[in-house]
Amino acid sequence: MIELPELPEVETVLRSLKPKVLNRKINRVTVINAKTIKKPDATAFSCCLEGQRIRDINRHGKYLLFKLSSSLVLVVHLRMTGRLIYKDSSVPPDRYTCVIFQLDEGKELHFQDVRKFGTMYLISCDELDSFPPLRILGPDALDPQLTLDLFIKRLEKRHGQVKGVLLNQSFIAGIGNIYANEILWTARIHPERWVDSLQSWEQERLYQAVREVLSTAVKLRGTSLRDYVDGEGNPGEYQHHRKVHGREGKPCPLCGHPIIRIKQAGRSTYYCQFCQN
Secondary structure: OOOOOOHHHHHHHHHHHHHHHOOOEEEEEEEOOHHHEEEOOHHHHHHHHOOOEEEEEEEEOOEEEEEEOOOEEEEEEOOOOEEEEEEEOOOOOOOOEEEEEEEOOOEEEEEEEOOOOOEEEEEEHHHHHHOHHHHOOOOEOOOOOOOHHHHHHHHOOOOOEHHHHHHOOOOOEOOOHHHHHHHHHHHOOOOOOEHHHOOHHHHHHHHHHHHHHHHHHHHOOOOOOOOOOOOOOOOOOHHHHOOOOOOEOOEOOOOOOEEEEEEEOOEEEEEOOOOOO
């Protein structure tokens, strides 16, 4: 089962890397798979990064933002199987390594990607607000400024089935298939419900479920079903606490009836037909 890293996984990567790479100097960059680099070209990418220091790491939705010393930002999206692994320079790269960032003090940051769908962009700080992949994103799903009132206002402007809305990154950023399924079970809302059918108390319950499920997953360092590990190569633990995702035929933790799996827009949706309505 391959799932795209979502907000909890990306946040965990950030938290595991930040204390290790903050203020580290990038001495050299080796691009093994040029397709990973989307802007600028691979040669310019390497040249521009050499000599930079990593001043901060932030996140918006599923994007990692490395702020560098000369007003540059390295934007990274892990996609399906991307990994950022911090290691000693004595450890050789594996066959899936696409980019190597050689840091000072004999350390390296390796970007590994089995499927090679991950992307990197190097842009100026001034470009960040107008950068197309970020500009289309809604508020981060765990942003403190995403209040209940703002969530409901944004929800009321949406049309379609509630699960599809949760997956739409322009609504709120960071939720993917795993956590959409878990959020809807927690909120007791059927995934095929139309958003305009939700009562005010259901809208509030959905908001609280978003916060609860994602916060719990971050505390448990994300979900490792196959490829995902944090910046030190350690798996997450949320997979042991899933209520519905990937549990077709197993008993619902609340009522004991079997979990159902259906397809929505080509993705597997898991839910309890008795608890979610």
